[in-house]
Amino acid sequence: MPQPEKLLDPTRSPEAWFGAELRLRRKAAGFVTARALAVEVQVSVDMILKIEKGQYRCPEDLAPRLDAVLGTGGLFERAWAMAFDADKRRRDADTSTATVSDRLGHTLEGPILEGRTSSAATRSESVHRRAFLAIGGLAALAPLDLTRVLSPGGELTAPAKVSPREIHQLLDIANSLQTWDNTYGGGGLVSELAANSMRWAVTLLSVDCPSGIRPDFLAAVARLGLVAGASKFDTCDHPSAQTAFRIAVECAEEGKHWHLRAKGYSLLARQAVWIGEPDDGLTFAEKGLVRSDRLTATERAMLHTARARALARMHNVPEATAAVGAADEAFAARRPQDDPPWMTYYDEAQHNGDTAHALFDLAIGSKAYDPAQAEQRFRTAVNGHGQAFPRSRAISATKLASLAMHRGDPYEGVLLGREAVALSGVLTSRRAASDLLELGQFAANHPWLPEAVDLHSLVAATVQE
Known part of the structure; x- marks a missing residue:
């Protein structure tokens, strides 16, 4: 019952x-x-x-x-x-x-911060201060109580000093989690592993780190924060995702890792758009583009696409289409050999799928906007995503079906929708499930078409409450 x-x-x-x-x-x-x-x-x-x-x-x-x-x-x-x-x-x-550390504290308030006093943190104390701030915000991210875990009798024993061994561990975990997340989605065991891994990273932030390896250590924590945050984003645990993304950005900025910083702001922008805060999304994307001369062409394309998605949600058609054009121009100039390893996912299929999302919002929001370009880009994405990216393929397939059902031929929408359900059924992705529900609603708008009614029922049976 x-x-x-x-x-x-x-x-x-x-x-x-x-x-x-x-x-x-x-x-x-x-x-x-x-x-x-x-x-x-x-x-x-x-x-x-x-x-x-x-x-x-x-x-x-x-x-x-x-x-x-x-x-x-x-x-x-x-x-x-x-x-x-x-x-x-x-x-x-x-x-x-406010100082950078104080701004982070406003975002990551938690029980451990009760009674703290605001002060201008210096670079020499920033790692320890950020660790305390992070612990407060990550209470929701970890499945266990961090204040208990980090007590002397807790289950995690931190090393006396960060060494290259811990850095390699953090990077290995991040790379493995990213693979599992792309393959299965962010839910279930992947989400638990991401949370526990991030808890370990936060533990290490309160440990002394030799200055010679400190930049590499901060880069490793930032990398893991991006992956763990993406996993939580996929399960729609948005407060936890934002916490992890902000920790990643702060570590990247402190370590002067511009590429990790750009990826962090891109993810913050995408999440803000998803939860209905496109104005914040636009701000994050534009922060990521600061000193764009230090970024690769692929990274600039990624951030211009984030701008386009925010502007589309704000119903700003001219600027959204201009941002898509800027993203296309940057992507045309990309040199994959210049990109950091974590950017290999952003290929032609990914670029077409991401820009198509912005054009999808324009097409859904206005009958005057031609959906043809969004449809073409989604098709390119569906056909281009390989076996390593089933979630991206499923989401693009679902959006393509929704576009056909809402603005095109509902009969074609039914065929595409059945394929999308088949692709999405094996994933533990709340984002993919949400897109399926949207498809089901578009199908329900055609009660005169038995196949559309059947598709609505199929979606309802596939997506569990």
Whole structure:
């Protein structure tokens, strides 16, 4: 039997009040499940559930979409301004003059930080300070209580000093996790392994490290942070993913690793767009492009594509298409031999799939926008992704089917949709599942077509609640 919904306490915080009101209005509007509402407002069901429980602040641009779908006459847009806008202004003012370490602390607050005092951290103390800040934020990332694990009687025993051995371990773990994540998705055992590996990396951040190997050590932690964050992103555990990405960026910046920094900001941008915060996504992408002369052409293409996806979600057609053009221009100039090893994934199939996502949002958002270019790019991605990237292939196939179902031939959409379901069924990816649900909703818009009704049922049977 289904479990009864947990009672909400709207007096606990502004987020809790907003969430309780959202659940009340959702049900009043006839949306029995959070998933049904998530499909309509085009965000993940995980985001809706966390907003309702007061665990996640509703993105500002989501509030008017909730009003439009639920018919609440601007209630949530007004409520957002009253509940959160003053706090947002305060945080913006705080971070405008804060040091890098202080800014990281605002993001990664946790129990271990209670009672800490703000100070301008110097480079000599930055590794230890970042370690404490990271532990607070990673409490949600690790499956165990980090304060217990890192106590003298904890299960992990840190070395007295970081050595090349630990650096090699971190890199080996990162490379293995990336392979498993690409093959199986970020859920299940992969997610647990990523969390435990990141917990170990955070442990090492509080250990002395000889200056001669310190840059390599910071690069290894950053590399693992990117992989672990990507795994959590794939399971829609967005707070944990953002924590890992921010640790990666901070380590990359401190170690002056521009390539890792660029990848970190690209992932932060993609995640922000996914959770309905495209303005933040645009900011992250543009931060990544700072000193683009130090980046490879492939990395510039990756970041311009992130800009395009953010701009498309903001319904800025001219700038989004211009960003796609900039990404194409950079990609045409790429020299794979110049790229760091972790960028080998960004080949022609990946570039076409990523830029197609931006064009997909334009095509779905406006009937005046021609979907042909998005369709062509998704086809190139589906045909080009090899056996090592089944998730990327499945997601592109799903988007292609959705595009056909919504803007093209629904009969073709059914055929493409069945292929997409077959490709996605073996993955433990919440992102892939969310795209399938979107496809199922587009199929449900054709009740006169029995094959489309069957596809909707097939999607529902494939994606578990």
